[in-house]
Amino acid sequence: MNIFLLKGLVREKRHWGDFVGVMQSAFPGHQIIGLDYPGVGEKNQTISPRNFKAYVEDMRSEYQSCFDGTQENVLIAISLGGMMARQWMELYPDDFKKCILMNTSFKGICPIHKRLQPQSMKTFLKLFLTRDRDLVEKGILEMVSNRKDKHPPILKNWIQYQRERPVSHKSFINQITAAMTYNAPKTPPKSELLILAGMKDRLCHYSCSENIHSVWGGKLEMHPEAGHDLAINSPEWTSNKIKEFLS
Template identity: 35%
Template sequence: MHWILLRGLTREQAHWGNFPAALQSAFPGHRFHAVDLPGTGVHYRQDSPDTIEGIRRLVCRQVSHIPRPFGIIALSMGGMVALDWAQNAELGEIQQLVMINTSSGFSPPWQRMRPVAWPRVLRLLSRRELFDRERDLLHLTSNRPVPLDLAKRWYSIQRQRPVSLANAFNQLRAAARFTPAPHRPLPDALLLASRGDRIVHFKCSEAMESRWQWTLRLHPDAGHDLPLDEPGWILEQIRIWLPRS
C-alpha cells in the first residue's frame, strides 16, 4: 500500500527527519510518500488556502500520480487534512488512517490549542530571528532535550524554504475553523496522542475515539511532535494496529 505522510502547521516534509526511513524499514512491503502542504516545503511560494477543504484539494492534486488505495499518517493540522480527505474520498480510496496529536471542531477551543500555547505560537510565528524561532518551536513541540544540530537543521529548512507569515496565519485560520462532517469515514482509525502535549490536549483524540469508536493509544510524556520524541513507539502502535484494521 502507498502511504501519504502529512505534517502540521508551517512544517514540511523535511521536518519528519528520519521517520519516513524508519517507517520504510519497519514496513518494507509498503511505500511512504512525504507530501508538503501548500505554502510549505517545495510549495513554499504557493499561497495556502485558509480552509482545510482548500488545503486538502491541493494535496489531492499533488498525489494524483500515486496509485490508490492510500493509507495516511498525519500529524496535528495534517490530521485535519487527512480526516477531511477520508470523509470526501471515493469509496475505497483511503483504507488506513493514523492521526497523531490532532484536533477538530468536536472539541472546545481551549482543548484544540491550550490557552498557554496561543500567545507563544503567535509570537513565534511572527518572530524575525529564524534560528531563535526554530529552536523555540522545538522546545515547545518536543518534551525531549533539543540538540543544537537539530535546531540548526530546522533553521536551515526555514532559510531554504521560508513559510511566509501570510501562509502561517492562513493555516492557523484553517485549523481553528475546522469541523469534520458527522459521519464516520472508516470503520477504524488509529489515534495516537500524548498526555504531555503542551499544544493540543489529548482529550481531542479522546473525543474522536468516543464519537466513532476508533482505536486510541496515549503516550505518557512525549510532546506534540510525537514522531520526533518517540518514533519507535509510533511504529510499534502501527504494527499492533494494522492487522486489526
C-alpha cells in the same frame, strides 16, 4: 502498500526527519511518501488557502501519481495535518483504507482551550511577532518536543529548511484560519482510524484525542510521556503502534 505522511502547521515533509527511516524499516518493501501542502516545502511560493478543501485538491493530484490504483493506501497525519486528513476522508472516502491521526483536534469536538493550550497560545503569539526566524524554529521545537537530548541536530535541520523554503506570514495566518473554521463531520469516516496521542503534549491536550475517539470510534493509543510531535518524542513506540494497526 503506500503510506503517506502529512505534517502540521508550517511544517513540510522534511520535518518528519528520521521517522521516515524508522517507518521504512518497519515496512520494508512499501512506499513511505511525504506530502507537502500548499504554502510549505516545495510549495512554499504558493499562499496557503483558508479552507482545507483546497489543500486536499492540491495534494490529491500528487497522491494519484504515486500508485497504479491497485495498492492499499494509508494516511498518517499529525496536528493540522490531521484536520486536512479528515477533510480528505470526507471528500474522497475511498482514497485511504486506514488513517492514523496524531495529536490533532477539531472545532465542535474539542474545546478551544484544549486545542491550543493557554501557555502555547502565548508562545504562538510571541513567535509570530519574532523577526528572528532561527528563534522561531527553536521555539517551535521546544513546544512540540519533550526530548531535549535530540534538539541540537534537529534544530540545525529545521533552521536550514526555513532558510531554504520559508513559509510566509500570510500562509501561517491562513493555515490557522482553516484550522479554526473547519467543521468536521460528526459521523465516523469510512477509513479505519488509529488515534495516537502524547499525554504530555503541551500544545494540544491529549483529551482532544479522547474526544475524537468518543465521536468517531477507531482505536485510541496514548503515550504517557510523549509530547506533541510523536515522531520526535517516541518514534519507535509510534511506528510499533502503526505496525500493529496495519497488520
